[in-house]
Amino acid sequence: MKTNSPREVARFWRELLGYRIAPNHSNSVKLIGDDGPALLIQPSDNPIEQGAIHLDLRPEDQAACVDQALKLGATRADIGQAGNEGWVVMADPGGNLFxxxxxxxxxxxxxxxxxxxxxSID
Structure with a gap:
């Protein structure tokens, strides 16, 4: 069953990836593992479809991660950002924002x- 609940999605990814919940500075859910980037799951302010969520990645090297995503078929997405936010908005090949x-x-x-x-998600 499709869900638009960040907490339900976070529980799924936590279990699937073996990640754990970590502190953060927003109402998003931050998941971390022993290896790889942190994963933040939050409601999208500009969903592709009603109730959509998007993923946030916090890599060791932002520029390298963006370059790799572009090589794999992602595109930069304009959702009205000013350009000085500190993050890069992208869309995966399916159009899902991250x-x-x-x-x-x-x-x-x-x-x-x-x-x-x-x-808290439990």
């Missing part, structure tokens, strides 16, 4: 004074 967030190092530096809180 964001490539700032580099891990930049993000860790921003957490020095505020580690955030985990969004």
């Amino acid at each position: 964001c490539v967030l700032q580099d891990q190092a930049d993000y860790r530096a921003s957490l020095a004074n505020d580690p955030g809180t985990a969004t």
Whole structure:
């Protein structure tokens, strides 16, 4: 059954990937594993279809991740961003929106004074 609940989707990805919930600074759900990028699951402000969600990736290297996504068939998506947000909005080959967030190092530096809180999904 198709769902538009970020918490239900997060539970699925948590179990599928073996990730765990981590603190963050929004109402999105942040999942992390021992390897690979963090995964943030949140409601989309500009859904492709009503109730859609999109994924956020926080890679070690934002530029390399964007380049790889483009090579694999993703496109840059314009949803009205100003251009100085710190993330890149993209669409996968199926048209599903996702964001490539700032580099891990930049993000860790921003957490020095505020580690955030985990969004409960259970």
